[in-house]
Amino acid sequence: MSTQKTFLVISALGEDHPGLVNKLSRAILEQGCNIEDSRMTVLGGEFAAILLVEGKWNTLAKVENVLPELERTLGMTINCKRTGERSRSSDKVPYGVDVVAMDHPGIVNKLAEFFADRGINIEDMSTSTYSAAHTGTPMFAVHMTVGIPGSTHIASLREEFMDYCDGLNLDAVLEPLKM
Incomplete structure (x- = not known):
């Protein structure tokens, strides 16, 4: 019996400064979730991140609940959306x-x-x-x-x-x- 993984896609954008990756990743870890895939870069003076966070439905809910506070403390715009596993096309x-x-x-x-x-x-x-x-x-x-x-x-x-x-x-x- 295979269990379908559950994911949360998080996008974050804000003025670049040291410590953003540390604070984002810590908040996710503290809620019992894991960053499975990510893209992070500095574009102009802005830091941009897209994260695929894996966890159980209830731990993903905890991440969703801490994002508004994280958005305020980091001075970022943060959006999220639930998603499932990507279907792989073998062809x-x-x-x-x-x-x-x-x-x-x-x-x-x-x-x-x-x-x-x-x-x-x-x-x-x-x-x-x-x-x-x-x-x-x-x-x-x-x-x-x-x-x-x-x-x-x-x-x-x-x-x-x-x-x-x-x-x-x-x-x-x-x-x-x-x-």
Whole structure:
């Protein structure tokens, strides 16, 4: 008999300062829950976190109850939502996508459009900007994980993606993830 895990997704956003991760994680631990997955980063002057917290229904309720006070003491905006386990599709093959280009508006949208038009789910994405060595040219980098349906002819998809990126003057790589 398998027991379905119960989760709480928490998003937190507020002015960055030392100790935020410590205080967030301690509040979750003190309620008897565990952070199973997370993404945390500083964007501009703001700290942003998305946490997947696992626990029994009653311990998750305790976390939900302490969030308003935590929001006040940390000076953050905190939202939460109950969720269940993610259903894993066995016919999806995880691929990594890396793109680098001179920075300009619309890169993320164009990449998202390419994959959405083909029914390919973007499962994870991170972007960053930086200055090119020697020239200082503003550059943009994207890394994403996509779930490609097993029935997809990968060589054709890769060729189509490379042609698409070439047309947009994007340097790109599409390769299987090494798990």
